Amino acid sequence: MRYALGVEYDGSAYCGWQRQPDRLSIQEALESALSGIACESVEAIAAGRTDRGVHACSQVIHFDTLAQRPLSAWVRGVNALLPTSIAVLWAHRVPEEFHARFSAHSRSYQYLLLNHPVRTALMAGKMGWYHHQLDLEQMRQGAQFLLGRQDFSAFRAAECQAKTPLKTLFQVEVAQDSPVFKFSFTADAFLQHMVRNMVGALVSIGAGREEPSWIQELLRSRNRTFAAPTFSPDGLYLTGVGYEAHWQLPQHTSRCDGSILKPDVR
Numbered sequence: 001m002r003y004a005l006g007v008e009y010d011g012s013a014y015c016g017w018q019r020q021p022d023r024l025s026i027q028e029a030l031e032s033a034l035s036g037i038a039c040e041s042v043e044a045i046a047a048g049r050t051d052r053g054v055h056a057c058s059q060v061i062h063f064d065t066l067a068q069r070p071l072s073a074w075v076r077g078v079n080a081l082l083p084t085s086i087a088v089l090w091a092h093r094v095p096e097e098f099h100a101r102f103s104a105h106s107r108s109y110q111y112l113l114l115n116h117p118v119r120t121a122l123m124a125g126k127m128g129w130y131h132h133q134l135d136l137e138q139m140r141q142g143a144q145f146l147l148g149r150q151d152f153s154a155f156r157a158a159e160c161q162a163k164t165p166l167k168t169l170f171q172v173e174v175a176q177d178s179p180v181f182k183f184s185f186t187a188d189a190f191l192q193h194m195v196r197n198m199v200g201a202l203v204s205i206g207a208g209r210e211e212p213s214w215i216q217e218l219l220r221s222r223n224r225t226f227a228a229p230t231f232s233p234d235g236l237y238l239t240g241v242g243y244e245a246h247w248q249l250p251q252h253t254s255r256c257d258g259s260i261l262k263p264d265v266r
Contacts, residue, residue: 139205193230197231
């Protein structure tokens with residue numbers, strides 16, 4: 001039997017989704033809890049492998065098991081065995097053909113950035129920080145150059161193992177709820193560090209160091225060394241994974257919201 005789960009997590013204390021020797025991962029914690037309920041070894045497959053320190057409001061995983069349990073066991077039962085930084089939101093029985101990663105047609109991420117002269121303590125790890133004033137309209141203009149099917153080599157980590165740098169960015173939005181900027185991206189898939197590198201480039205534009213058309217130059221160059229430094233993972237959230245309706249996965253509204261996380265700074 002195959003099940004899909006919706007999962008959220010605070011990635012601050014983890015090396016990322018993927019299991020690694022001698023490091024605590026989201027995958028390891030989930031597999032341990034799932035195996036405890038199934039009374040057998042369980043392997044969890046995720047829609048996207050989030051990096052160290054990256055959070056998720058709506059990750060989707062699947063796993064196979066011979067154990068027959070009610071759906072509530074895969075939610076409340078598993079949550080009872082998980083650390084408080086990870087929670088299962090829903091569980092759904094799916095056909096054997098369903099695959100959390102390969103059946104997905106889109107992924108969405110948001111980056112929350114505090115733009116204030118002084119860093120936050122209460123929201124440390126939950127949002128990025130930039131101390132110089134940023135220009136919203138300039139960043140919005142630059143973001144439009146990212147849309148469409150493009151070679152994102154200039155925004156790709158050197159260690160990225162993706163077979164191709166060609167990705168399709170369906171949606172990009174930059175919004176401000178002072179003093180927090182929210183960068184939203186939806187694509188068919190993302191390269192390693194791609195979102196953090198796009199945010200870094202947009203911040204360089206917002207700070208006045210580059211013009212909006214610089215994004216176009218970076219894309220044409222296909223050279224990572226010409227772009228801005230990779231931004232911190234602290235403010236990055238996986239906010240949604242898109243699937244065709246015939247899989248009948250539960251509809252879940254992301255609980256990531258910059259207004260909820262916005263610190264009271266003056």
